[in-house]
Amino acid sequence: EENGHQSKRLKSDADEEDAEDQNKKLPKRKIVLLMAYSGKGYHGMQRNVGSSQFKTIEDDLVSALVQSGCIPENHGEDMKKMSFQRCARTDKGVSAAGQIVSLKVRLIDDILEKINNHLPSHIRILGLKRVTGGFNSKNKCDARTYSYMLPTFAFAHKDQEVQEELYRLDRETLERVNKLLACYKGTHNFHNFTSQKGPRDPSAKRYIMEMYCGEPFVREKVEFAVIKVKGQSFMMHQIRKMIGLVIAIVKGYAAEAIMERSWGEEKVDVPKAPGLGLVLEKVHFEKYNRRFGNDGLHEPLEWTEEEEKIAVFKEQYIYPTIINTEREEKSMANWLNTLPIHDFNSSAVEMQTNNKNSKKSSDLEGSDGCGDDSD
Secondary structure: OHHHHHHHHHHHHHHHHHHHHHHHHOOEEEEEEEEEEOOOOOOOOOOOOOOOOOOOHHHHHHHHHHHHOOOOHHHHHOHHHHOOEEOOEOOOOOEEEEEEEEEEEEOOOOHHHHHHHOOOOOEEEEEEEEOOOOOOOOOOOOEEEEEEEEEHHHHOOOOOOOOOOOOOOOHHHHHHHHHHHHOOOEEEEOHHHOOOOOOOOHHHEEEEEEEEEOOOEEEOOEEEEEEEEEEOOOOOOHHHHHHHHHHHHHOOOOOOHHHHHHOOOOOOOOOOOOOOOEEEEEEEOHHHHHHHOOOOOOOOOOOHHHHHHHHHHHHHHHHHHHHHHHHHHOHHHHHHOOHHHOOOOOOHHHHHHHHHHHHHHHOOOOOOOOEOOOO
16 A cells, blocks of 8 residues: 555656646747736735735745746746736735736746746736847836725715714715815826925926726725726825825815915925725727737737636625725724824915924935836
8 A cells, every 4th residue: 555655656757847847838929917806904016026025916926927937937936037027016915806927938828827826815916928139127117006905984074973894975976076186087197195305396286187086885884985096106195195296175164266276386284194095997008909919920918817816806705805904904094083183274384394204204205106117
């Protein structure tokens, strides 16, 4: 019996070695992977080589790529060797439903299944497409869509007595929220919506294609709504501050005129909404698709067939994490209590004096997951 077990074990070892040899013979091809993940418990997407104490999504992804035989081990240690690029550097705790990474891999059989077998269930590879050899997911991406899920009591007026579970957003308030969010459309100078950028820095100008709040819905007795924003690219903290300012206006802490002021040269105190709730929904490759999508060799980077899988993943892993964390940690409710300490009326000179100390501490904070190109 022992000999039987021994020979079975030797045979399976030999099979694995054969598979590995076969993999080594496979040519490497440039592909993109469609990824979804729940970011809770991770220090963002981007791998920090040499820093094992801060676990990132890419740590788990690279490990799965090596274990499945898609890439050699040394490519996992030096990601440049596989021309790895992610579309957006989502930050600590931020989730994604449609992240795209580009890299060179061996196209092994059942590749998606094999990679997913080595990933935790809250990280999934939902799709794969071949792309041109020089494709870079960050540079070729011409727009990104994020969503921000928040409890609707965030929009209750500051003078209103609110019981969080009983609050329901009325039509008039939702219309006002959408009117304010629509003001962001077009090109504006967002130097007040990020840190370490001056009003004359050309990179502070950003183009927003759309921004709106959808219909509210109830989960676990609390009413939530989802804000969608599509833009060319976003700076560190930008989306959270855009939402934070609209909340401050709707709640009655700041006048509507502050929006126009915030795009001018003076320094304006813009509050930053919590990171929980922010999700990278989709990345867009319109120019690439026009050029290569129908050339007979490459597929357009559209994921209509994967939409159902994306929706299932969000319902299973992303939304429950946001809802449960909100209920347990009350991040929105606690943040709303800080709004009265912001000064929405100061002149630039007063602001500079007041903010020198608080800026030092806020600049030490991380980004919010919108740091597609936050320098």
